[in-house]
Amino acid sequence: MGPGKADLLEAIDRCGSISAAAKKMGMSYRRAWELVDVMNKCFKQPLVSSSPGGPHGGGAQLTEFGYLILQTYRNLVAKAVISTAAEFDLITSNLNLPTPT
Numbered sequence: 001m002g003p004g005k006a007d008l009l010e011a012i013d014r015c016g017s018i019s020a021a022a023k024k025m026g027m028s029y030r031r032a033w034e035l036v037d038v039m040n041k042c043f044k045q046p047l048v049s050s051s052p053g054g055p056h057g058g059g060a061q062l063t064e065f066g067y068l069i070l071q072t073y074r075n076l077v078a079k080a081v082i083s084t085a086a087e088f089d090l091i092t093s094n095l096n097l098p099t100p101t
Helices: 003-015 018-025 029-042 064-083 085-093
Strands: 048-051 059-062
Touching (some): 003 059
Antiparallel strands (some): 048 059
């Protein structure tokens, strides 16, 4: 799980399909589907469930477990940002940046 996969899960949740999420993110359907497949296989339960398209349409949605993993990942990132703020500030305050003209 990383930022790109988390963003894809959020896009699937908003769009209701892997195809629409891929378009929204500027990636191919194949790449999005591969990422979903990897996530579904890596975790003990699937994060996304989908139904094939066709005359009645298809779709995809996050599973309950998918929502749990996504929220847990977002919480982890938020805590990491907070806990490393001092070190990040020290590094960025010592960068030699060009002065705007």
